[in-house]
Amino acid sequence: MDMNFGMRAENRKLLDRVATMVRDEIMPLEAEYQAEIGKEDRWQYTARQAEILEGLKAKAKEQGLWNFWLTDSDKGFGLSTVEYAYFAEEMGKTPLGAEVFNCAAPDTGNMEVFERYGTDKMKEEWLAPLLEGKIRSAYLMTEPDVASSDATNVSMACVRDGDDYVLNGEKWWASGAGDPRCKVYIVMVKTGGEDLPKHQRQSMIVVPADTPGIEVLRPMEVYGHDDAPHGHMHIRFTNVRVPAENLLLGEGRGFEIAQGRLGPGRIHHCMRAIGQAESALEQMCKRSLQREAFGKKLAHLGANYDIVAECRMEIEMARLLCLKAAWYMDQGDGRAAAPWISQIKVVAPRVALKVIDEAVQMFGGQGVSQDTPLAIAWTHVRTLRLADGPDAVHRRQVARVELKKYTQEKV
Known part of the structure; x- marks a missing residue:
């Protein structure tokens, strides 16, 4: 079986441009950006942080260095996953790199979900601004009371009530949910009972971050660091009502x-x-x-x-x-x-x-x-x-x- 780990010539030139921007424009601003954290509200971007981040993003977008993660897509550069690996490696050399080029987690995964499984309304309301880098998002799967490495344990209640689903439970390690720009969650929930096969009991639902009943309890710390203003949050859902149309693909497809x-x-x-x-x-x-x-x-x-x-x-x-x-x-x-x-x-x-x-x-x-x-x-x-x-x-x-x-x- 022939395996090609190389890159087309035109994409090699593109990669060189990314590597140059990472080294010459992003890395020199890392320390200043980091020093701003804690000067004011840790969970808001200071004026200087916003200036650094949005300025770099604007430069990247102006140069067409944007959304490389859209592999095999006519909306992106048509990179293969192999080719994208080289780009991601360069972006990984600085903590700011992935977001500057709109290739940051968890947004890339969430954008793929919206693109593959979302309704036209979801694509307009959430996918479009995510592709533009105007908002951020979070993916909520892990729960504090179950071993979430076995995702069949996911137990957040999601019960149909008329035209809505009602969510009750807790999630934690919701990466990016502390960011003030985070506007939407994709949430793994339990919709089926024990009578169903264990891989058909969970579903995914789209929840606007400002929905009533959502309470951010605390940022989770990693060896004492809260990763502000991005954050990995512990969140409680209490009778959170979400339109039934927000369930992706249908019950049991999680x-x-x-x-x-x-x-x-x-x-x-x-x-x-x-x-x-x-x-x-x-x-x-x-x-x-x-x-x-x-x-x-x-x-x-x-x-x-x-x-x-x-x-x-x-x-x-x-x-x-x-x-x-x-x-x-x-x-x-x-x-x-x-x-x-x-x-x-x-x-x-x-x-x-x-x-x-x-x-x-x-x-x-x-x-x-x-x-x-x-x-x-x-x-x-x-x-x-x-x-x-x-x-x-x-x-x-x-x-x-x-x-x-x-x-x-x-x-």
Whole structure:
């Protein structure tokens, strides 16, 4: 089977433009943007933050560097998933990168849901402004009282009452729900009883963020960081009434929609994680050649040569695995692609975490402080080992596929 992990010439030129903007225009503003958090209300953008973010987005849009995630779409650049991997890696080198080019999670996944499964009204009301980068959105699946790594446990009540559905329950880790620009949620709910097959009990419903009965209880913290003003929120729904027409596809179709949404989302996270690893390795190398101790450059002390080499080799291996998973996705067979997505979902965060941690070590005390971006990068990537399914779930899927080759029994 021929596998092509390359890129068409015209898209290579496009990628060079993205890489240049990331390095020359976005990265130099990172520290100033981050320093603005907490100067005023943590959950509002300061005037300077808004100026930085919206100014960069306007530049990207003016240059046509926008919505690269629309792979195989006449609305985008017609990138393959393999080609998009290179773009996502570049965007992943800076925390602001994905949003500047309107390729940020969870919006990309939500836009795919609206595009594939939404009504014309949903597309007009929610998809259009999301594609323009005028609003943000959130995806609510995980719940505090059940093991949500098994999504058949999702239990938020969604009961039909006349022309409405009524929602009661709690969700947490609603990424982006703290953003004041977040206007709409896509919510995984339970509509079916125990009499139905377990994968036909859940549904997805579109809920405007300002619907009465929605209460944001708190931001969830990751190792003490609340990720303001984006946030991962804990939300309570109390008798929240939503028009029945907001249910996507119909009752019991939640898992079907989730698989269409989570596959691309999982691999996009991995692509960006490789970019974060590359950024950390660059910082590590520069530090090792600039800093001296015991009369030598850090690069020449201890096992630092080996550490740099191991990081380079592991990044290269992770990238190739990511590209192979992307190639399988481009073949259009979700079932065949799934185990490859699971493999990279385990490997990419693991590699990125190792590289970031080694970079922290090279910086010493500064590495865990606010004076480098490494500490924040580490917390984000550590969270990625849980987001969109923890490592153990993905390893289980990989093992089941592997064992199936050697047995006729269900594994």
